[in-house]
Amino acid sequence: MSHSKFELKQLFSSTLGIPSELVTDELAYNADPRWDSTAHLQLVMAIENTFGITLEMDDMLDMSSVAKAAEILKKYGVVWN
Secondary structure, eight states: OEEOHHHHHHHHHHHHTOOGGGOOTTOBTTTSTTSSHHHHHHHHHHHHHHHTOOOOHHHHHHOOBHHHHHHHHHHTTOEEO
C-alpha cells in the first residue's frame, strides 16, 4: 500500500505533540524536548499500528529522525508516493 510522507509527518506531530510545521525530515530524537525516550516508544507503537508492521529492535534504536523513520519503513514494504 502506498502512503504519503505527509501521513508520516502527521503521525509524528500528533504522537509527539509537535506542531506539524515543525516536523521536517531533519527533526531528530532529543532535538526537541518532546521527543524523549518515552515519546520515542509511543512513536514506535503508533508507527507499528498505523503501518501494520512490527519493527525490529535495531530499527527502533536507529530511528533517529523523521527521514530515518521513512527510510526504515521502506525496509518493511511501506511505499511513499
